[in-house]
Amino acid sequence: MKFAYYISCINEGMTKELDIALNLLKKDLGIELARMEEATCCGGSNLEFVHPDVAVVNNARNIALAEKMGLDMVTTCNTCLLGLLEAKHKLDHDEALKAKVNRYLKSHKLEYKGTSKVTHLLWVLNEDYGLDKLKSKVKKPLTGLKIAPFYGCHILRPSHLFGQRDNPYAPRSLDLVIEALGGERIEYESKTKCCGFHTMLVAPEESLKVAGKALVDAVDNDADYIVTPCPLCHTALDSNQADAMKVMGSSASVPVIHLSQLIGLALGYSPQQLGMNKHVVTSRSA
Amino acid sequence: MEDRKQITFNVLCFNPEVDEKAYFKSYDVVLEKGITVLRALNYIKDHVDQTLTHRFFCQAGICGSCAIRINGVSKLACTTQVWDELETCKTKDQIIVEPLNNFKVIRDLVVDIDPMIAKLKKYKSWVVPMVKDEDLGKKECDVKPEEFEPINAATDCILCASCYSECTITEADRHYISPLVILRAYRMNMDTRDTAGEERTRLLQEDHGIWDCTHCYRCVEACVKNIPIMEAIQGVRHETFERGMTNTAGARHAKIFLDDVKGGGRLKEATLPLRTLGPIGMIGMIPFALKMGAKGRVPPIFPHKVSTHREVKTLVEQVEKESKKKD
Numbered sequence: 001m002k003f004a005y006y007i008s009c010i011n012e013g014m015t016k017e018l019d020i021a022l023n024l025l026k027k028d029l030g031i032e033l034a035r036m037e038e039a040t041c042c043g044g045s046n047l048e049f050v051h052p053d054v055a056v057v058n059n060a061r062n063i064a065l066a067e068k069m070g071l072d073m074v075t076t077c078n079t080c081l082l083g084l085l086e087a088k089h090k091l092d093h094d095e096a097l098k099a100k101v102n103r104y105l106k107s108h109k110l111e112y113k114g115t116s117k118v119t120h121l122l123w124v125l126n127e128d129y130g131l132d133k134l135k136s137k138v139k140k141p142l143t144g145l146k147i148a149p150f151y152g153c154h155i156l157r158p159s160h161l162f163g164q165r166d167n168p169y170a171p172r173s174l175d176l177v178i179e180a181l182g183g184e185r186i187e188y189e190s191k192t193k194c195c196g197f198h199t200m201l202v203a204p205e206e207s208l209k210v211a212g213k214a215l216v217d218a219v220d221n222d223a224d225y226i227v228t229p230c231p232l233c234h235t236a237l238d239s240n241q242a243d244a245m246k247v248m249g250s251s252a253s254v255p256v257i258h259l260s261q262l263i264g265l266a267l268g269y270s271p272q273q274l275g276m277n278k279h280v281v282t283s284r285s286a
Numbered sequence: 287m288e289d290r291k292q293i294t295f296n297v298l299c300f301n302p303e304v305d306e307k308a309y310f311k312s313y314d315v316v317l318e319k320g321i322t323v324l325r326a327l328n329y330i331k332d333h334v335d336q337t338l339t340h341r342f343f344c345q346a347g348i349c350g351s352c353a354i355r356i357n358g359v360s361k362l363a364c365t366t367q368v369w370d371e372l373e374t375c376k377t378k379d380q381i382i383v384e385p386l387n388n389f390k391v392i393r394d395l396v397v398d399i400d401p402m403i404a405k406l407k408k409y410k411s412w413v414v415p416m417v418k419d420e421d422l423g424k425k426e427c428d429v430k431p432e433e434f435e436p437i438n439a440a441t442d443c444i445l446c447a448s449c450y451s452e453c454t455i456t457e458a459d460r461h462y463i464s465p466l467v468i469l470r471a472y473r474m475n476m477d478t479r480d481t482a483g484e485e486r487t488r489l490l491q492e493d494h495g496i497w498d499c500t501h502c503y504r505c506v507e508a509c510v511k512n513i514p515i516m517e518a519i520q521g522v523r524h525e526t527f528e529r530g531m532t533n534t535a536g537a538r539h540a541k542i543f544l545d546d547v548k549g550g551g552r553l554k555e556a557t558l559p560l561r562t563l564g565p566i567g568m569i570g571m572i573p574f575a576l577k578m579g580a581k582g583r584v585p586p587i588f589p590h591k592v593s594t595h596r597e598v599k600t601l602v603e604q605v606e607k608e609s610k611k612k613d
Contacts, residue, residue, distance in 0.1 A: 013585025157503035
C-alpha cells in the first residue's frame with residue numbers, strides 16, 4: 001500500500017512529532033509514504049478568499065503532483081484535506097474550470113486529470129487498510145485507557161465534500177480506531193466541536209473559550225487522553241491548554257495526542273520515541 | 287419500524303418566573319408515522335400539557351419561526367419527521383427537544399431573538415438604494431437574472447437562526463456578528479441596487495465581525511435551506527481586499543498564505559504571528575513562544591523551499607495577472 005504523502009506545513013514545524021511518529025509506524029503497518037517535497041502550502045483555509053483563482057490552481061498543482069506519481073494522496077491534517085478536496089470538488093464538477101486551470105499547469109509540465117484520490121490517514125485506516133488488519137498489528141493494546149476522540153471540523157464539515165463517510169453529528173471512524181487498538185472510547189458532546197485554532201491569533205479570547213469548553217468536557221468525562229487526527233486541533237488544545245482551562249475556571253490538564261501517536265503506543269513504541277515529551281501537556285490532573 | 291408507536295419527548299422546559307434553572311419534562315405520546323416534530327409538540331400542548339410553550343407560524347418551512355434543537359441539532363420542527371429522528375436518537379424511542387443555543391430563553395422553547403434583530407440593524411441588512419425615499423416607487427429598480435444569480439442562494443435565508451444557534455464563535459462571544467447576519471450583508475453588498483457596500487464592509491471588518499469566524503462550517507451543516515454560508519463569509523472577506531481594507535489582523539493573517547505560497551511554497555510559521563499582529567501585538571505572544579521553545583517546538587525561520595519555488599512563483603503571478611485582466 002503506497003500513497004503520495006502530502007506534508008502539512010505545521011508538521012515540519014510546531015507538530016514535528018506527528019510526522020516522527022508516523023515515520024516510525026509506517027514500516028510496522030506496511031504503508032509506504034512517498035513524501036511530496038514539491039507540494040506547496042494548501043492555503044490554510046485562507047487563500048480561498050484572498051485569491052480564489054490562485055487557491056484552486058495551487059491545490060490543482062498539488063494534486064497533479066500526486067497524479068504524476070501515479071498515487072493516491074494522503075494528508076494528516078484536516079484543514080489541508082479540506083483545501084485539497086474543495087479544489088478537487090470544483091475541478092471534478094466544472095470542465096471549463098478544469099480546462100482553464102490546466103492551461104496554467106501545462107506550461108509547468110503538469111496536468112490535473114482527477115485520477116488521484118485525496119484522502120486522510122484516518123480514512124485510510126478505516127477504508128483502505130482495514131481495522132481488522134490494524135487490530136492484528138497491535139502489540140500493546142490500550143486496555144484500560146479512556147480516550148476522548150476529537151475529530152476536528154474539516155474532516156466532518158462541510159459533509160457534502162466527504163462523501164458517505166462519517167455522520168457529521170455522530171461520527172464513528174476515530175472511535176472505531178480507538179476500539180481496534182484496545183482503548184476505551186469516551187462519548188462526550190465536544191467530539192464534533194471546533195478547537196478554535198483558526199482564530200487563535202485574530203480572536204484569541206474566543207479561541208481559548210472554544211478550546212477550553214472541549215477540554216473541560218473531556219476531563220469531566222474522565223478522559224486519560226484526547227486524540228485528534230488534526231495537528232491544528234492538537235496545537236489549539238495542547239499549547240494553550242493552561243490558559244484555556246483557566247478561562248473555564250479549571251486547573252485540570254489532559255494530554256492531547258496525535259492519531260499517529262495513538263497507533264504508535266498500541267504498536268509498542270514508548271511515549272518518548274513517539275515524541276510525546278514534546279507536548280506542552282504531558283500528564284493528566286483532575 | 288412500525289407505523290404507530292409510543293414515543294417519549296424529553297423537552298427542556300424553563301419558566302423564568304418560577305424556575306431557578308431549566309429542567310427536562312417527559313411526555314409519552316402515541317404517534318403515527320408521517321407526523322412532524324411540530325405537530326407532535328402541538329399534540330402535547332393540546333392534549334397533555336397546556337403550559338408547554340413553543341413558537342410556530344407557517345408550519346411549512348417558510349417562516350423560520352419554529353427552529354429548535356432536536357436531538358442536539360438546530361433545525362425546523364415543522365419540516366422534521368419524528369420517524370427520521372427516531373433513527374438518530376441515542377435512547378430508543380426518545381427524542382430530546384431543546385430551545386436554540388446562544389439566545390436567552392423566554393419560556394420553554396421560545397427564545398429572545400432581539401439581539402439577532404439588533405445585529406441585523408447594526409449591519410444595515412437591507413438594500414440602501416440610490417433612489418431618494420421620496421422618489422421610491424416612481425421608477426422601477428430592476429435586477430437582471432444574471433445579476434440576481436450570485437445572490438440567489440443567499441436570498442433563500444428565512445432567518446430561522448439555526449446557524450446562529452450552532453455557531454461556535456457566537457457561543458464564545460455574544461457580540462459576534464453571527465453567520466446569518468454576514469450572509470445578509472453579503473447578499474446586500476452583492477445587490478446591484480445597493481449603495482452602502484463600502485460603509486457596510488467597513489463595519490463588517492471591525493471587532494466582532496467577519497474576521498472572528500473560525501471556519502468550523504457548523505452553520506453550513508445546520509442551514510435548513512442548504513445555503514453555502516461559508517461562501518458568503520469568504521465573499522465578504524474577499525471584498526475587504528477588493529476595497530483595500532487590509533489593515534486588520536484578519537486580513538494580514540490571510541494574506542500571508544498567498545505571500546508564502548508565492549515566496550517559497552511553504553508556510554513560514556515562525557514569523558506568522560509577527561506578520562499578523564505586528565511588533566506590539568507580538569508582545570502578548572512571548573509566553574506562547576517561550577513555552578513552545580522549551581519543548582523544542584520552534585518552527586524553522588526558513589522552512590524548506592520547494593525546489594521548484596521559482597516556477598510556483600511564476601505560476602501564481604500568471605494567475606494573478608490573468609485575474610486582474612478579467613476584472
